Amino acid sequence: MYTQTEIIKDTTGIGSEGELVINVGPQHPATHGVLHLVITLNGETIKKIEPHLGYIHRSIEKMCESLNYRQFIYVTSRMDYLSSHINNQACALCVEKGMQIEVPDRAKVIRVLMAELTRIASHELWLGAMAMDLGAFTPFFYTFRERELITDIMEETCGARLTMNYMTPGGVTFDIHENFQKKVKQFLKQFKEKVVEFDDLVTNNVIFRNRTEGVGILSYEDAISYGCTGPVGRASGVKCDIRKIAPYDAYDRVEFDEVLDTAGDSFARYIIRVKEMMQSVRIIEQLIDNIPEGDFQAKTKAVLKLPKGEFYTRVETARGELGVYIVSEGGMTPYRIKFRSPGFSNLSALDHMASGAKIGDLMATMGTLDLVIPDIDR
Amino acid sequence: MTNEEIKAFITEAAPTASFDETGEWLNIAVEPASWKALAQKLRNAPLPFDYLFCLTCIDWKTNLTVVYHLSSSQNRQVNIVVKVKLDAANPEVETVCDIWRTAEFHEREVFELFGAIFLNHPDLRRLILTDDFEGFPLRKDFEDPINMIKL
Numbered sequence: 139m140y141t142q143t144e145i146i147k148d149t150t151g152i153g154s155e156g157e158l159v160i161n162v163g164p165q166h167p168a169t170h171g172v173l174h175l176v177i178t179l180n181g182e183t184i185k186k187i188e189p190h191l192g193y194i195h196r197s198i199e200k201m202c203e204s205l206n207y208r209q210f211i212y213v214t215s216r217m218d219y220l221s222s223h224i225n226n227q228a229c230a231l232c233v234e235k236g237m238q239i240e241v242p243d244r245a246k247v248i249r250v251l252m253a254e255l256t257r258i259a260s261h262e263l264w265l266g267a268m269a270m271d272l273g274a275f276t277p278f279f280y281t282f283r284e285r286e287l288i289t290d291i292m293e294e295t296c297g298a299r300l301t302m303n304y305m306t307p308g309g310v311t312f313d314i315h316e317n318f319q320k321k322v323k324q325f326l327k328q329f330k331e332k333v334v335e336f337d338d339l340v341t342n343n344v345i346f347r348n349r350t351e352g353v354g355i356l357s358y359e360d361a362i363s364y365g366c367t368g369p370v371g372r373a374s375g376v377k378c379d380i381r382k383i384a385p386y387d388a389y390d391r392v393e394f395d396e397v398l399d400t401a402g403d404s405f406a407r408y409i410i411r412v413k414e415m416m417q418s419v420r421i422i423e424q425l426i427d428n429i430p431e432g433d434f435q436a437k438t439k440a441v442l443k444l445p446k447g448e449f450y451t452r453v454e455t456a457r458g459e460l461g462v463y464i465v466s467e468g469g470m471t472p473y474r475i476k477f478r479s480p481g482f483s484n485l486s487a488l489d490h491m492a493s494g495a496k497i498g499d500l501m502a503t504m505g506t507l508d509l510v511i512p513d514i515d516r
Numbered sequence: 517m518t519n520e521e522i523k524a525f526i527t528e529a530a531p532t533a534s535f536d537e538t539g540e541w542l543n544i545a546v547e548p549a550s551w552k553a554l555a556q557k558l559r560n561a562p563l564p565f566d567y568l569f570c571l572t573c574i575d576w577k578t579n580l581t582v583v584y585h586l587s588s589s590q591n592r593q594v595n596i597v598v599k600v601k602l603d604a605a606n607p608e609v610e611t612v613c614d615i616w617r618t619a620e621f622h623e624r625e626v627f628e629l630f631g632a633i634f635l636n637h638p639d640l641r642r643l644i645l646t647d648d649f650e651g652f653p654l655r656k657d658f659e660d661p662i663n664m665i666k667l
Contacts, residue, residue: 192644200654235540362566362589365618376589383592448539448597450570450585461570461585476572478585486621515644 157185164193168271168501171511175488182496187489195515202475207233207307207442210475215301217477218513220260223252224455226305231386232451232462233307236444243430245309246388251322251425252292252304253387253453254418258329259288260456261411268408268505269340272349277339284332287325291318307442309435322426326419336412350404354491354503357402364490365483368458369414370507373399373406380454392421407506443470457481457508481513517563517594529557541595551600552610555584559615563588565596568612571622573630575655580607580632602632611637629654 158179164172172193178186198217202210211229215222227249234241262285266278289299294315296302304311340346356366361374371378379396381389397413399406444466452461458480465474484507492503517525519542526533530550536543546554558565570585584598600609611634613620623634624643631652634640642649651658 190643192646195644197653360617363617365567365569365616367569377592450540450597452569459569463570463572463583463585465574474572474574476570478570478572482621482625483618486618490617 162500168505169511170267170509173509173511173514177497177500179497182498184492184495184497184500187492187500189485189488191511191515193515194512196512198516199475199477202472204471206470207444207472210472211306212303214477215303216512217479217516218455218457218460218481218510219300220263220510221253221256221455221457222301223249223256223304224453225460226303227253227387228451228453228455228460228462230305230307231453232449232464233442233444235451236447236449236464236466237307237438237442239308239436239438241309241387241436242433243388244432245434245436247425247429248310248314248434249305250388250392251422251429252296252302252310254421255288255291255322257418257456258415259285261415262288264411264456264508265336265340265408268508269346271501271505272346274340274343274346277336280332280335280339284325284329287321287328291321291325294318294321306435308438309433311435313434314429319426319429322422326422326426329419333412333415341409341412347405349499349502350408350506353404353495353499354506355401355403356487356491358400360487360490361402364487366458366487367480367483368454368456368508369407369410370484370487371458372397373410374402375400378459380452380459384452386451386453388425389421392424394418394421404502404506411508441470443468444472455480457510457513458484477516479513479516481507481509481511482516485509485514517561522594522596525561526554526558530554539597541597543597543599545599545601548600548602548609551598552612554598555612555615558586563590563594566616567592568616568618568622571619571626573626573632573654575630577604577656579604580630582609582626582632584612607632608635609633610635611640613637628652631655 160177162175162177163169164174174190176188176190177184198213201213211226214225214229217225262281266281269277292302293299295318296304356374358375361371361376367378375398382396394417397410399410446466446468449464450461452459460480461478463476464472467473492500522542523535526544530546532547534545565586565588567587567589568584569587572583574581580602582600587595602609611623613623623637626632627634627640628642628645629652
């Protein structure tokens with residue numbers, strides 16, 4: 139494990155000016171995983187935050203070097219387990235780009251539908267967990283009620299509730315279940331009725347607003363410099379939605395807005411996610427009755443071989459920009475693969491955002507970053 | 517900025533740079549010695565490359581190549597890839613974390629997984645691995661007799 143000397147290199151100054159070093163995590167309930175923060179405090183004011191990672195590092199990048207292009211996608215579901223569909227999509231897109239596989243229209247639309255359902259599910263889990271971090275227990279049950287419907291829809295079509303492994307190079311593994319459209323419409327109806335409850339419970343809650351407004355401010359310049367993407371970047375006004383910048387799959391044929399805010403505080407990051415869920419609903423509504431007929435998978439060879447070269451694809455996960463960078467030497471396995479995970483860059487801004495604030499505000503700041511630790515550690 | 521404009525801009529700043537346009541984005545190979553000055557110029561270019569969205573390293577056995585993916589927040593359609601080849605025996609390059617702050621974490625990751633040294637990095641120490649871990653796991657010559665998956 140980490141030795142004390144590694145955590146604090148120079149111990150001479152510790153305690154001299156009332157400084158206190160505390161550990162948050164790796165088993166802290168509000169870090170939602172095994173994140174270890176070493177926080178230097180002066181009284182109640184945070185002076186420095188040092189994240190220590192690696193408690194769940196599985197070296198997925200190294201593993202992928204010995205797996206072929208069909209197998210490595212299954213490992214990536216375990217990175218950002220809350221948006222595993224979108225991880226799979228990114229990898230499938232990268233292999234398709236390398237091999238120049240044309241994906242059938244039906245598969246493209248199914249992929250977008252699944253990705254947007256995943257985004258709603260992920261944001262709902264985040265909303266419940268975030269409210270719980272700040273002391274409100276009830277929203278967790280409210281958000282999980284609708285999230286449960288999505289996982290049921292996923293289970294019916296993909297056979298799994300969390301790590302779906304549904305998207306493969308060339309399309310999707312199976313065709314959608316016959317109940318899929320009916321169930322999604324039911325879900326949309328219920329979700330639109332119930333989403334106002336979040337506003338009543340959380341958005342207009344005085345305690346919640348006091349704890350999040352003006353807390354953990356990230357400026358526009360810093361958001362770009364730290365590489366913050368997703369709702370974190372957009373709350374600071376950065377136009378970073380990959381679905382708009384470089385539309386992939388069927389995103390070029392749907393209408394939706396990129397939700398932006400300029401406040402850059404925790405409340406802005408919260409409200410961006412709530413509005414984003416409604417945009418996802420909008421996308422699903424446009425596509426659910428217009429799933430084209432045809433194949434759900436392109437005909438591909440059993441053994442995929444990428445030509446020599448380098449391929450980079452970007453997708454928008456629920457947390458931000460996920461990049462897949464494959465360096466191929468022409469064989470059955472990648473020579474080097476790199477996942478640019480959104481959480482890793484977002485976490486690097488935490489020290490900047492929370493330094494100078496009170497320790498009590500840390501959870502409000504960290505909660506809205508929506509950190510998923512397996513995504514950061516990979 | 518079009519590719520031609522970027523090439524002219526870079527050639528002016530770093531005359532030894534070479535270009536490769538076969539991929540999706542413009543690839544630029546730069547000497548380690550001239551990279552820091554070029555990075556500063558790219559950050560302050562007419563179209564500022566202010567967004568470093570990926571920093572990684574590739575072990576080519578004879579050398580380590582640090583790869584920087586850059587884009588501009590003003591026009592995200594313009595992307596360039598900068599490659600800095602480091603000597604395998606002595607992999608050293610200047611840090612860019614004062615230019616793009618996201619590089620601080622990414623360089624720490626590359627440092628521990630590949631063993632590339634980033635000079636003048638404010639806090640270059642391990643982020644993921646434990647203190648007593650030996651070797652650089654993402655290098656090609658790394659052998660772990662217990663945990664390695666082999667097909």
